[in-house]
Amino acid sequence: MSTVVMTGCATGIGASTRKALEAAGHKIIGIDIRDAEIIADLSTAQGRKQALAQALEQSGGMLDGLVLCAGLGAQFRPVGKVVSVNYFGAVELLDGLLPALQRGKAPAAVVISSVASAHLPWEKNPLAAAFESGDEAAAQAIVSAAGEQGGNLAYAGSKNGLTVAVRKRVTAWGQAGVRLNTIAPGATETPLLQAGLQDARFSESIAKFIPPMGRRAEPAEMASVIAFLMSAAASYVHGAQICVDGGIDAQMRPTQF
Template sequence: ISTVAVTGSASGIGAATATRLRDAGHRVIGVDLRSADVPADLAATEGRTAAVEGVLDRCDGVLDGLVACAGLGPHVDDVARIAQVNYFGTVAVIDGLFPALRKGTAAAAVVVSSVASTHLKWEENPLTEAIETGDESLIAEAVAAGGDYRGQFAYAAGKNALTVAVRRRAAEWGAAGVRLNTVAPGSVDTPLLAATAEDPRYGEAIRGFTAPIPRHGRPDEIAALACYLLGPDAGFVHGAQFVVDGGIDALLRPTVF
């Protein structure tokens, strides 16, 4: 039995991942705002510390896997919070748990990014100053150029930065024997997507767009990939981003990969 921490374990992709891992006999330590082994708010420093310490307590400092799913969608009004959870909170958790993963057996981590991570280039990412200085009070102003769509701007920028953060850790984590990859879902049927689809700014785009596989993904289809990436069959897979989007990326950007 291995011990795996899952953030965002109370809903959607995180809940499906926790279920799949438990069904396979693993021990899961769930982290979420509520209904979790470790209740914690990843938007703020204290909550991030509580999340890391709560997991370390329960795993005695030795962790075999981590799946970071917690996140907010582009519809959330507090745009700073979108980047605080999706980027800053997620990076704090993966870095905070890295020492425990180093002590794990064939340890691996999977970070849930998004196809939105490809919607802008790192060179154009408005969050770089906030990231370099660690000053999260800069986020709201940095994404204000998005106007009515600043939530989407904060979402895409946060996910872009998250995928970059994972790829930049490939050397150190690989040398430490801990694999680290991202999955980039397209539209997946979860409460997050339902809330975004109800938002007047984003609803039409979500309802009107059909992927080559003409449906939304199911949370368990993302969980299945996350579990493959955690497991021994993925032993040489590291620093990579896996798109799970029914073919949208291939449709929109056939020459970019």
């Protein structure tokens, strides 16, 4: 049996992924603010430190997989937390758990980004410098000062930064023997999406965000792709961002890929 650490396993895509990975025979060590083996708040440096320490303790310092699902939507307030969970909560766990993954068997990691990662290019991402220098307070200050645009900036900016952070690690992780990929979900029926639909500031744009396939995704449709990326069937897939979005990225950016 292989051991996989997962964040954000309590609800939505993470809960569905947990089920799929357990069915495939993996033992899960979940990290979440509730309903998990490790209860930790990934929006704080202290919570991330505690999560890392407990994950290493519970896995005996040897891991076969890592799935990072924890995330907050654009509607969440205070908006600085969106950046903290979506970017710092993922990147710090990636870096902190790489040595344990190196000791695992055919190790692989999957990070849940978003189609929103392509909504602004890295060169125009106002959070890029703060991410590169690891300055969480600066990133929070930028989104807090962005007024009405703060939620969208925090979400798209943090997901853009997250995909870039994964892609920049592809050489080091390849040499370490650990496959690392992202998926970019489109609108998926989860509590995060429902919270956005119930928020007057975001409901119209979310409701209009319907892909060529004409419907939103179910969490299980993300879980099956994550399970594939974690499996031996994906043994040569490394550094990829797989859009699982009903075609919306191709529709919005047909000439960019």
